[in-house]
Amino acid sequence: MSRRDEIECWLTDMDGVLVHENEPLPGAAELLQQWRDLDAPYLVLTNNSIFTPRDLSARLRASGLIVPEDRIWTSALATADFCASQIPGGSAFVIGEAGITTALHEAGFIMTETSPDYVVVGETRNYSFEAITKAIRLIAAGSRFIVTNPDATGPSADGPLPATGAIAALITKATGKDPYVVGKPNPMMFRSAMNRIGAHSENTAMIGDRMDTDIVAGIEAGLHTILVMTGISDEAEINRYPFRPDEILAGVHELVSDEPIESDL
Structure with a gap:
């Protein structure tokens, strides 16, 4: 188990850690600035596959947080990275938005409805019965089934929305095929x-901020894990699990140093 003073590189979730409903959480801007001052390698992670890193960088900037697009890692990028490692220059039929289609294009993939290597299901607010039917038929015919993230629902002002995991469950029920899920809690x-x-x-x-995704995946990847209480977790939620994070903090403001910042580089 690493001590915090041994940490040189940082991965952080976005929603519930740095922002909440587009408002920056206490200490988020200061922590990001601290990492920049130290020239510390870091990435902001999100399971949301709708947006490209450029889109997310702009959204964070509107919230008052400066995160360059090359410091953002989405489940869409991780999915494209995985697919390209398995079948370089392959093909895919995609249900999703610009985040996943752009990532796959940049990884060298061709989008097609004709015998694709993969059927990739990502987050979208425009699911169509026609596209889901096409996905079911392609998977039944032998295309490999990939899902960007397992989240069954997503938030909205009016209540929960069906998300990637819910659509994947529908396809699994129709095909008898379980998908390979790339995003958290997969440590990949x-x-x-x-x-x-x-x-x-x-x-x-x-x-x-989540025991069931961030912390369990961090543990399985061998990382030093820090749970912040600014998201959905509380003490009762923590006690539900047989594992615990290395640290539990009220928020990222506790990671901001009061000491003058000096880079080793």
Whole structure:
């Protein structure tokens, strides 16, 4: 188990850690600035596959947080990275938005409805019966079934919305085929993120607000895990699980140093 003073690289969730409903959480801007001052490798992670890193960078900037697009790692990027590692220059039929289609295009994939190597299901607010039917038929015919993230619902002002996991369950029921899920809690998302910034598990920390995704995946990836209480977790939620994070903090403001920042580089 790494001590915090041994941590050199950082992974952090976005919603519930840095922002809540587009409002920055206490200490988020200061922590990001601290990492910049130290030139510390870091990535902001999200299971949401709708948006491209450029989109998310702009949304964070509107919230008062400066995160360059090359410091954002989405489940869409992790999915494209995985698919390209398995079948370089392959093909895919995609249900999703710009986040996943752009990531797959940039990874060298061709989008097609004719015998694709993969059927990839990501987050979207425009699910169509026609597209779901096409996905079911392609998977039944032999295409591999990939899902960007397992979240069954997503938030909205009017209440929960069906999300990627719910649509994947529908397709699984129709085909009898379970998908390979790339995003959290699959630790592969963290490993691909660490590869992106040249980090190693022994000196990398993961900051998250969810025991069932951020913390369990961080533990399985061998990271120093930090749970913040600014998201959905409370003491009762923590006690439901047989594992515990290395640290439990009120929020990321507790990670901001009061000491003058001096880079080793």
